[in-house]
Amino acid sequence: MEAPDVAAKAQPGQFLIVVPHAKGERVPLTICGYDRKKGTVSFAFHEVGKTTKELACFNEGDCLLNVTGPLGNPSEIKKFGKVLCVGGSIMIAPLLLQVKALKEAGNRVTTVLGCRSKEFLFMQKEAEALSDKVYIASDDGTIGYKGLDFLKELLKKEKFDRCVVLGPVVMMRDVSEITKPYKIPTIVTLTPIMIDGMGMCGVCRVTVGGKMQFGCVDGPEFDGHQTDFEELIRRQRTMLPEERVGSLLWETSGGCKCGRNKA
Amino acid sequence: MAETKPKPKLNKKAVEMNKQEPKVRAKNFNEVALGYTEEQAQEEASRCLQCPKPQCVTGCPVEVPIPQFIKCIREKKYAEGIAIIKSKNALPAVCGRVCPQETQCQSKCVIGKMGDPVSIGRLERYLADWEREHGFQLPPKAKPTGKKVAIVGAGPAGLTAAADLVKLGHEVTIFEALHVGGGVLFYGIPEFRLPKAIVQNEVEYVQKLGVELRLGNLIGRTHTIPELMKNGYDAVFIGSGAGLPQFTGCPGENLGGIYSANEFLIRVNLMKSYAFPEYDTPIRIGKHVVVIGGGNVAMDCARCSMRLGAEVCLLYRRSRDELPARHEEIENAEEEGLVCKFLAAPVEFYGDEKGWVKSMKCICMELGAPDEKGRRSVKPIPGSEFTMDVDTVIIAIGQTPNPIIQRTTAGLESNPKHGTINVNEVGKTSLEGVYAGGDVATGAATVISAMGAGKRAAKAIHEYLMSKK
Numbered sequence: 001m002e003a004p005d006v007a008a009k010a011q012p013g014q015f016l017i018v019v020p021h022a023k024g025e026r027v028p029l030t031i032c033g034y035d036r037k038k039g040t041v042s043f044a045f046h047e048v049g050k051t052t053k054e055l056a057c058f059n060e061g062d063c064l065l066n067v068t069g070p071l072g073n074p075s076e077i078k079k080f081g082k083v084l085c086v087g088g089s090i091m092i093a094p095l096l097l098q099v100k101a102l103k104e105a106g107n108r109v110t111t112v113l114g115c116r117s118k119e120f121l122f123m124q125k126e127a128e129a130l131s132d133k134v135y136i137a138s139d140d141g142t143i144g145y146k147g148l149d150f151l152k153e154l155l156k157k158e159k160f161d162r163c164v165v166l167g168p169v170v171m172m173r174d175v176s177e178i179t180k181p182y183k184i185p186t187i188v189t190l191t192p193i194m195i196d197g198m199g200m201c202g203v204c205r206v207t208v209g210g211k212m213q214f215g216c217v218d219g220p221e222f223d224g225h226q227t228d229f230e231e232l233i234r235r236q237r238t239m240l241p242e243e244r245v246g247s248l249l250w251e252t253s254g255g256c257k258c259g260r261n262k263a
Numbered sequence: 264m265a266e267t268k269p270k271p272k273l274n275k276k277a278v279e280m281n282k283q284e285p286k287v288r289a290k291n292f293n294e295v296a297l298g299y300t301e302e303q304a305q306e307e308a309s310r311c312l313q314c315p316k317p318q319c320v321t322g323c324p325v326e327v328p329i330p331q332f333i334k335c336i337r338e339k340k341y342a343e344g345i346a347i348i349k350s351k352n353a354l355p356a357v358c359g360r361v362c363p364q365e366t367q368c369q370s371k372c373v374i375g376k377m378g379d380p381v382s383i384g385r386l387e388r389y390l391a392d393w394e395r396e397h398g399f400q401l402p403p404k405a406k407p408t409g410k411k412v413a414i415v416g417a418g419p420a421g422l423t424a425a426a427d428l429v430k431l432g433h434e435v436t437i438f439e440a441l442h443v444g445g446g447v448l449f450y451g452i453p454e455f456r457l458p459k460a461i462v463q464n465e466v467e468y469v470q471k472l473g474v475e476l477r478l479g480n481l482i483g484r485t486h487t488i489p490e491l492m493k494n495g496y497d498a499v500f501i502g503s504g505a506g507l508p509q510f511t512g513c514p515g516e517n518l519g520g521i522y523s524a525n526e527f528l529i530r531v532n533l534m535k536s537y538a539f540p541e542y543d544t545p546i547r548i549g550k551h552v553v554v555i556g557g558g559n560v561a562m563d564c565a566r567c568s569m570r571l572g573a574e575v576c577l578l579y580r581r582s583r584d585e586l587p588a589r590h591e592e593i594e595n596a597e598e599e600g601l602v603c604k605f606l607a608a609p610v611e612f613y614g615d616e617k618g619w620v621k622s623m624k625c626i627c628m629e630l631g632a633p634d635e636k637g638r639r640s641v642k643p644i645p646g647s648e649f650t651m652d653v654d655t656v657i658i659a660i661g662q663t664p665n666p667i668i669q670r671t672t673a674g675l676e677s678n679p680k681h682g683t684i685n686v687n688e689v690g691k692t693s694l695e696g697v698y699a700g701g702d703v704a705t706g707a708a709t710v711i712s713a714m715g716a717g718k719r720a721a722k723a724i725h726e727y728l729m730s731k732k
């Protein structure tokens with residue numbers, strides 16, 4: 001996607017907000033890559049609801065109404081030593097941007113790719129090229145380890161100086177619990193519901209270390225050992241019935257009307 | 264054209280403005296006040312005494328030449344009238360609708376001593392609406408100066424500063440973080456008080472003057488102020504408003520169904536969730552809504568909630584006399600069915616098993632002695648707690664400036680307590696070439712005071728740029 005202003009400043013860990021059209025939502029998406037010379041940024045998303053399904057209908061050359069970013073604080077990238085990077089589902093794409101940066105900063109990086117089952121695994125080759133070691137895990141065991149329990153064994157054998165997790169909230173919670181006994185600083189990228197993404201509305205509030213924080217401006221990265229994941233999961237679900245309605249109505253009324261936003 | 268002579272006998276009553284009926288308007292988002300007809304405007308204009316030393320002008324933060332434009336209405340020289348207003352005020356259609364005239368120009372009008380003051384705001388609105396129907400006239404532009412100015416934020420402060428600076432021949436770019444311009448005028452003040460088409464019109468007018476508007480640019484992230492200064496801008500004006508919502512800190516505040524006023528208004532106004540699912544952003548509102556607060560923002564949240572079908576109770580910790588909202592808006596809201604509960608404050612929120620708010624505990628308050636500013640203190644009455652059932656809570660207890668700019672601009676001094684940027688009387692900050700004004704410098708205030716600050720800063724920036732070689 002072309003967005004020279006965003007590309008010029010983007011760093012790993014940041015996100016952008018996309019507004020597809022004048023009646024659309026503002027959706028936050030994590031930056032997966034950027035080319036400062038070409039002025040492009042890339043992102044990857046799951047088709048979970050109306051807006052992401054609509055986005056999937058955009059073709060090359062189509063114009064989005066607006067893109068704002070980069071938003072949020074960049075990841076802390078420096079030499080930590082041995083870093084464990086865990087990515088789940090679509091968030092593997094932005095994780096690899098961090099893997100690359102961490103590697104360039106002189107770290108030894110072990111990457112874990114998690115997916116629901118075999119057919120959902122992607123970017124394995126890229127991960128292998130960028131990391132020192134790659135493990136694969138799936139929820140149903142169709143590929144690699146079954147579940148994330150193998151991490152417990154891994155941590156018994158190997159010492160890590162830092163852990164970075166990007167993925168579904170439940171996964172970030174589970175990994176944080178696994179690393180906690182070993183006191184490995186664990187950084188999670190929280191994805192609360194957001195609207196403006198710049199500290200205006202407070203819908204993205206999360207509780208970290210007992211304090212209210214705004215996901216968009218104080219994060220999106222937080223200390224996984226201090227995060228109240230249960231509250232986050234509840235807050236993410238607050239608009240679920242309306243979202244289902246929106247998505248269903250859209251599909252039954254013909255779904256994708258590609259072309260209306262043609263540049 | 265013959266001059267219509269002022270009526271010899273003074274009519275003490277102002278000409279009323281037509282409004283939608285309370286029962287009807289409480290169910291729609293269309294504008295409540297319908298504006299004067301030409302006859303009504305003529306009649307109201309004829310009440311003005313054309314004072315040689317007009318007091319009204321002293322009450323106007325941007326010194327609009329009030330009797331002069333009223334005279335134009337009397338003489339049906341509408342184009343001339345609007346030009347007179349626009350010489351001082353770039354956004355008359357907005358100010359005519361939302362300015363608190365009762366505490367500004369109209370409070371000073373001499374007729375006010377004998378009866379109703381002249382309805383200056385309604386006449387201003389009449390001319391602005393006339394112009395919108397008859398097409399804009401662009402004022403002449405000065406010779407290009409070759410200087411570039413960056414404006415942060417397209418709210419009233421930024422738009423005013425931009426309009427003044429571009430008229431003086433500077434090259435002006437506004438950087439706005441949201442995907443539309445207008446600031447609070449667009450995302451905060453609801454459609455039924457200030458139609459968004461009007462805001463868009465005013466923003467387009469400023470663009471037609473030659474100002475470049477760049478949306479989706481969050482200063483502090485997309486660019487920083489030092490970067491702007493390095494990349495060819497000779498001066499910067501910060502008009503980024505006070506957009507950071509305050510919360511109560513009561514337990515249970517992160518339950519579902521508890522919105523900050525900003526979240527609620529952004530959903531409803533900016534993202535138009537009242538028209539969900541035509542528009543994609545949803546809003547969920549139950550039957551019983553409690554709005555906490557007592558300012559204009561709280562009134563707007565309450566009135567939007569009623570339009571979405573809820574019964575609304577306003578919870579305010581002081582009494583009716585201390586309500587900071589505009590008098591007219593309180594009256595409108597009560598006509599539409601608002602119930603107010605005074606001298607009460609929230610203590611804790613309780614949720615259901617799905618994490619949605621279902622009730623709240625409150626405590627009664629009592630008023631104490633006034634402080635040095637004349638505002639009465641309040642304290643809770645021990646043992647007076649009570650509980651009520653709620654489906655939705657909206658917290659409208661104030662906003663402070665967003666700290667992103669302050670955090671990313673080394674050397675920019677701000678007030679550690681309120682987060683406001685420190686400025687002198689013309690808006691100069693601690694950094695050379697950087698000016699600020701509006702809510703970001705004063706804390707949440709009014710549209711017209713933000714515009715006044717934009718004007719003063721524009722003048723100061725112009726002098727600064729022209730004195731630099």
Ligand SMILES: Cc1cc2nc3c(=O)[nH]c(=O)nc-3n(C[C@H](O)[C@H](O)[C@H](O)COP(=O)(O)OP(=O)(O)OC[C@H]3O[C@@H](n4cnc5c(N)ncnc54)[C@H](O)[C@@H]3O)c2cc1C
Pocket residue numbers: 015025026027028029030031043044045046047048049050051052053090091094190191192193194195220236237240243244247
């Ligand atoms: C900082 C951040 C980074 C993100 N990065 C990515 C990414 O790289 N790839 C990706 O696929 N998804 C990402 N998400 C999640 C993505 O924004 C949501 O999936 C998207 O908004 C869903 O929109 P929808 O209309 O398609 O679905 P909807 O039908 O509206 O909602 C489906 C689900 O998405 C969540 N959601 C809805 N609206 C929002 C919102 N405005 N903000 C956050 N979550 C929401 C809800 O929990 C809901 O359960 C990110 C979210 C955040 C906050």
Ligand SMILES: Cc1cc2nc3c(=O)[nH]c(=O)nc-3n(C[C@H](O)[C@H](O)[C@H](O)COP(=O)(O)OP(=O)(O)OC[C@H]3O[C@@H](n4cnc5c(N)ncnc54)[C@H](O)[C@@H]3O)c2cc1C
Pocket residue numbers: 361362363415416417418419420421438439440441444445446447448451452453480481482483502503504505506528559560563589665667668700701702703707708709710711713
């Ligand atoms: C609900 C509500 C009702 C009100 N009712 C009235 C009323 O009836 N009468 C009245 O006189 N006043 C009223 N006010 C107050 C009035 O709207 C404000 O005082 C006025 O809008 C302040 O203008 P401003 O230009 O300083 O800031 P704003 O209007 O807040 O505009 C600031 C703009 O800057 C943008 N911005 C912020 N940070 C950045 C950044 N880092 N980079 C780029 N852009 C940025 C914001 O997105 C916004 O568009 C009301 C306010 C609210 C919230």
Ligand code: SF4
Pocket residue numbers: 310311312313314317318319320329330371372373374381383
């Ligand atoms: S003070 Fe009142 S009567 Fe006098 S000029 Fe102003 S509006 Fe007219």
Ligand code: FES
Pocket residue numbers: 193194195196197198199200201202203204205214215216217
């Ligand atoms: S998304 Fe609105 S404050 Fe974070």
